Amino acid sequence: MSAQSLPQATSPTRRLPRINPVYVLVVALILAIIVMNPAFGEPTGYMNFLKRVTALAILSAGALYVIVSGGFDLSVGSIMTLTVIGSSMLASNDPNSTYWIIPLMLGIGAVIGLINGLVVSYLKVPSLIATLGMMITLNGVAFMWSGGAPRGYLPDTFRFFGRYNITDVPIISLLPIAVICLVVFGAILWWGMHRTNFGRMLHAVGDNQQAARLAGVPVERVRISAFVVSALTAVLAGVILGGRAGVSVDIGSGFELQAITAAVIGGAQLLGGRGSVPATIAGALALEAIFTLLNLLGLAQPVRLVVQGLILIGAVAFATYQRKRAGR
């Protein structure tokens, strides 16, 4: 009997082509949505969807840098809140303020990322705790700044990135600015992760910090840079989300976990060393598509939450199983 099973174990069985299951999931979900609601196939349908997902997609791709390096960044949601609240407080309804506010916010984001990185690398505080502390602190700062009620609107020039569409575009008829942002920042983040030396070092640090150090990787600098990238993308996500929806006092809350979820659906390994930017963006699309699909099914909200939770667990379990079978 064992003689019979032995060759089966060693000979490579016919494998599915190595395609990340997240892409299959996204295509399946989108097809299901189009079947349910043909209007989704129209430009307003899918462009609205992409516009909605942009903030989470960029955020997740940035958070992936930290995840690949073997850490967590829980502060990203609060950075988004701070960006939106801070911008509305500073803008005081002046449309010309956008040109200095966005760079200023990016600067603040970079400093926050730097602090996160320094605390994790040199004070040796686990990233989960360090960024949790940062999250609580920043929520407090945003609250203090606004006093609980923001005192300004975001001017239209600021909301441009998240809200406006270019109309009369051939073939697709309309093109939201947010979608352009998604493509541009997605490409930059893909390039940084998969085509640079920095990206390779990031993987090495997350995979085995000791080995990476012995191989001459500047571990601290790499990890700090990962936190800075993550914080910068959180500011961008804040600008886009604030643009789409306007000012709320806790606009970014919950996004830190959604970003991690999107990365994991995209096949990232939580303890570092593995992860792909395009797959993470697909993970964000899948998350939002699940949401939309369940809405379309017209299920009551409690049922939707149950189904959504089960699909999430299922998707990640399936991805892990596939990876194990593939022996990676």
Add this chain to the structure above:
Amino acid sequence: MKKIILAAAAFGMLTGAAFSQAPNFDDPAEFAKQRDQLTAAFNGPADQPYLQYAGDSMADTASFKKEGPWTVCFSNAGVNNPWRVVGYTDMTEEVKLHPEIGTFTHVDAEGSDDKQIADIDDLLAGGNCSVLIVSPNSTAALTPAVEKACAAGLPVIVFDRGVTTDCPVTFVHPVGGYGFGIQAAEHIIANVPAGGKVLMLRILPGVDVLETRASGARNMFKEAGLTVLGEEFTDGDNAKTKSIVEDYLQRGTIDAVWMDAGATAVAAVEAFEDQGVDVPVVTGEDQQDYLQKWRDLGFKGIAPTYPTYQWRTAIIAAVNTLKGEQVPSPEWILPQPAITQDVLDQYINEKMPPLHYAMCGCEDMPNYPQAWGGTE
């Protein structure tokens, strides 16, 4: 922050519901009472709504009469949403109008029942309070703490959310949740063709003052033969609100959006705007951003209110009590007007912050508008 307090309240209600009897959020008698109060005549000066009251039952407070300066103690459920920020500003400004108040002690429970119970204990133990004002975080949890303060011989004023004891001098509140729901629903029924489709947007389930708003409106829609497309919870989040409305729009037309609170009304309006669809009836609340959007786009809006001027009334009730004057009791029911198209312009003030609640009854105060974040 708002979410946390609401979630805490919701959790309290849920556990309470599971282990005792279910709280009744659909009470026809209370519904009818509030419906009458919306149009009833109120006693008191016409131009000072924060001094008006329904009915003529008064409490005699001669036994609480005290020489100044007084220490007014205030146990606050939280200052964790824009409505409470505006209300608390109304209150601190009102305190400045009464020279007899020597000290105003404010303790913030940050949306926690436990902290508020401890806060009240601390205030009682301190022994300095001449009067105790309580804005309870949740009804059942805070009732024993309020009873304890009464037993200590302190005059107690409760406002906003209630407690289930009548030991306080009075309970200051506007007409109530059913009233809010009725005002918005009546406007929709009057402006939507028969069989029209209504989307109901709510913050969170399980909170009494919000549940009554929804149940009041839901019954009226049913009676009027309107179709409720769905009841969705937005968590008070603009992005989520916009997504929900967009999704419903993809599935068909919407004739009206009913909202149990106005904080995300502008996001709902924008969903129509960005889709290039005419904005239908969208109800809101008295926040400046909604009022201005309503004026600019000219859709059929209405802003029921839960007036923040009740925060002023709480101080006035405390002052009257310490002076030994009569106070409307056991409830001081304040008027709860809705802002309609006819009076819209008089409530719009572009110098005020977007989340300023226009029905603050604060325009006659010395530090208006700076103290509320506005500019002259």
